[in-house]
Amino acid sequence: MIEIDPTSPLPINDQIKGGLKGLVTKGLLRPGDKAPSIRGLAVSLKINPNTVARAFRELALEGFLDSKRGDGNYIARSAPGQAREGLAEAKDRLRDALRQARQGGLSWDDISDVIGAVKGGEDETR
Amino acid sequence: MIEIDPTSPLPINDQIKGGLKGLVTKGLLRPGDKAPSIRGLAVSLKINPNTVARAFRELALEGFLDSKRGDGNYIARSAPGQAREGLAEAKDRLRDALRQARQGGLSWDDISDVIGAVKGGEDETR
Amino acid sequence: MIEIDPTSPLPINDQIKGGLKGLVTKGLLRPGDKAPSIRGLAVSLKINPNTVARAFRELALEGFLDSKRGDGNYIARSAPGQAREGLAEAKDRLRDALRQARQGGLSWDDISDVIGAVKGGEDETR
Amino acid sequence: MIEIDPTSPLPINDQIKGGLKGLVTKGLLRPGDKAPSIRGLAVSLKINPNTVARAFRELALEGFLDSKRGDGNYIARSAPGQAREGLAEAKDRLRDALRQARQGGLSWDDISDVIGAVKGGEDETR
DNA sequence: GTGGTCTAGACCACC
DNA sequence: GTGGTCTAGACCACG
Numbered sequence: 001m002i003e004i005d006p007t008s009p010l011p012i013n014d015q016i017k018g019g020l021k022g023l024v025t026k027g028l029l030r031p032g033d034k035a036p037s038i039r040g041l042a043v044s045l046k047i048n049p050n051t052v053a054r055a056f057r058e059l060a061l062e063g064f065l066d067s068k069r070g071d072g073n074y075i076a077r078s079a080p081g082q083a084r085e086g087l088a089e090a091k092d093r094l095r096d097a098l099r100q101a102r103q104g105g106l107s108w109d110d111i112s113d114v115i116g117a118v119k120g121g122e123d124e125t126r
Numbered sequence: 127m128i129e130i131d132p133t134s135p136l137p138i139n140d141q142i143k144g145g146l147k148g149l150v151t152k153g154l155l156r157p158g159d160k161a162p163s164i165r166g167l168a169v170s171l172k173i174n175p176n177t178v179a180r181a182f183r184e185l186a187l188e189g190f191l192d193s194k195r196g197d198g199n200y201i202a203r204s205a206p207g208q209a210r211e212g213l214a215e216a217k218d219r220l221r222d223a224l225r226q227a228r229q230g231g232l233s234w235d236d237i238s239d240v241i242g243a244v245k246g247g248e249d250e251t252r
Numbered sequence: 253m254i255e256i257d258p259t260s261p262l263p264i265n266d267q268i269k270g271g272l273k274g275l276v277t278k279g280l281l282r283p284g285d286k287a288p289s290i291r292g293l294a295v296s297l298k299i300n301p302n303t304v305a306r307a308f309r310e311l312a313l314e315g316f317l318d319s320k321r322g323d324g325n326y327i328a329r330s331a332p333g334q335a336r337e338g339l340a341e342a343k344d345r346l347r348d349a350l351r352q353a354r355q356g357g358l359s360w361d362d363i364s365d366v367i368g369a370v371k372g373g374e375d376e377t378r
Numbered sequence: 379m380i381e382i383d384p385t386s387p388l389p390i391n392d393q394i395k396g397g398l399k400g401l402v403t404k405g406l407l408r409p410g411d412k413a414p415s416i417r418g419l420a421v422s423l424k425i426n427p428n429t430v431a432r433a434f435r436e437l438a439l440e441g442f443l444d445s446k447r448g449d450g451n452y453i454a455r456s457a458p459g460q461a462r463e464g465l466a467e468a469k470d471r472l473r474d475a476l477r478q479a480r481q482g483g484l485s486w487d488d489i490s491d492v493i494g495a496v497k498g499g500e501d502e503t504r
Numbered sequence: 505g506t507g508g509t510c511t512a513g514a515c516c517a518c519c
Numbered sequence: 520g521t522g523g524t525c526t527a528g529a530c531c532a533c534g
Contacts, residue, residue: 013533051533095244096136291506348388390518
């Protein structure tokens with residue numbers, strides 16, 4: 001459900017947090033639902049369980065997850081609100097990336113091409 | 127001529143490298159031209175001279191800049207070629223950012239909004 | 253494994269790069285092997301960790317090392333090839349030094365003496 | 379009479395000083411002889427007159443040169459002694475270079491090859 | 505524990 | 520004034 005890019009300058013940590021918030025934003029995960037297990041996620045994303053654990057711990061601190069020892073993590077009631085804040089952060093990062101792309105010399109046409117490519121990639125995965 | 131975002135997940139020194147390559151891509155800097163001085167850039171971008179020096183040293187190792195001690199840095203003859211590679215990297219980073227934005231829950235409409243905002247911001251600066 | 257001469261006109265970071273490439277050339281380090289840790293090297297060579305980090309970063313940019321955050325640096329598969337290039341640089345530097353020694357007034361006999369001394373020094377260390 | 383290698387890690391400054399001392403060591407310049415003019419050397423070596431001037435100033439401070447305003451620089455009576463010290467420095471630098479070459483992975487055979495090449499180069503220039 | 509980045513400030517070589 | 524190198528120490532991301 002989530003995809004990680006280990007080469008991205010955005011820390012894996014933040015990618016996990018953003019991904020989970022995205023799942024809530026998209027309605028694929030609702031308050032009260034059980035979140036994926038830390039170990040399961042670590043295996044499927046091929047990253048260190050410690051990194052996932054830290055992301056979950058931070059989400060719990062933010063009140064996005066309710067963690068129950070020996071059971072698992074559950075989407076908190078306040079999660080949708082937190083997810084909305086995550087959206088704003090995601091927009092900020094996108095804006096950053098766009099400005100940097102422009103500064104790096106990309107034309108708006110180049111940017112349109114990249115967007116098209118990403119859209120196409122999503123279709124294939126469907 | 128270059129703008130730095132200290133809050134960006136992309137390291138400052140990479141932003142400098144990308145920015146310089148962008149100036150060449152845009153034709154604002156040509157082979158043989160003198161690059162901005164390390165200290166001057168550091169002051170105008172309000173960052174540490176050492177950080178700029180690091181970016182410049184790496185650009186020199188890549189053959190993008192010719193550095194002359196006691197004189198300054200000059201755009202190398204092979205710079206346009208190197209800049210083209212920089213373009214590809216910039217595209218990769220943009221692609222990353224888009225995928226992460228999508229994963230974070232942004233709709234394509236949201237993304238269009240952000241693009242519009244960035245375009246508008248550029249117009250204002252003109 | 254590596255020795256640094258802080259009084260040498262050759263920058264310390266270049267000495268580190270040359271030393272690591274030498275270890276590969278000599279077969280003491282092979283692709284896939286773990287390189288010494290930055291902090292460990294810094295301590296044993298009695299130099300600043302930042303200086304070692306700089307050398308390692310450049311080796312990583314050249315593709316000689318694969319650096320894994322939180323883990324360590326590994327000798328890349330392409331390292332032996334890069335090491336061969338390093339050999340050529342080392343020869344160039346030696347040629348320089350010889351020409352300067354000659355220009356400084358050293359006779360070929362003097363030079364033979366120095367070579368003998370260095371050979372002898374190596375034997376002692378054995 | 380002197381040759382400079384601008385790419386050498388040994389500062390140009392020191393190359394000039396070493397070269398002059400070498401001329402005395404070789405007997406091509408004797409106490410009381412007029413040294414080459416600063417401007418003339420700068421032109422023939424294609425380097426900045428300021429750099430030559432600094433080297434000469436330091437040689438004067440060391441007592442190797444007698445500088446006469448409006449006339450030129452002359453080899454001091456004590457020059458041969460100073461030149462002998464220069465010889466020791468040159469040997470030290472050679473020793474450094476050899477050790478670094480060995481550490482960089484050069485075999486003694488490689489080193490012999492380089493020496494042969496330098497010898498050959500000198501013959502050609504004759 | 506590991507590497508990665510940045511700041512701050514020093515000294516050197518050179519124009 | 521310019522670039523080049525090194526030290527020192529801080530903070531972050533990761534295992």
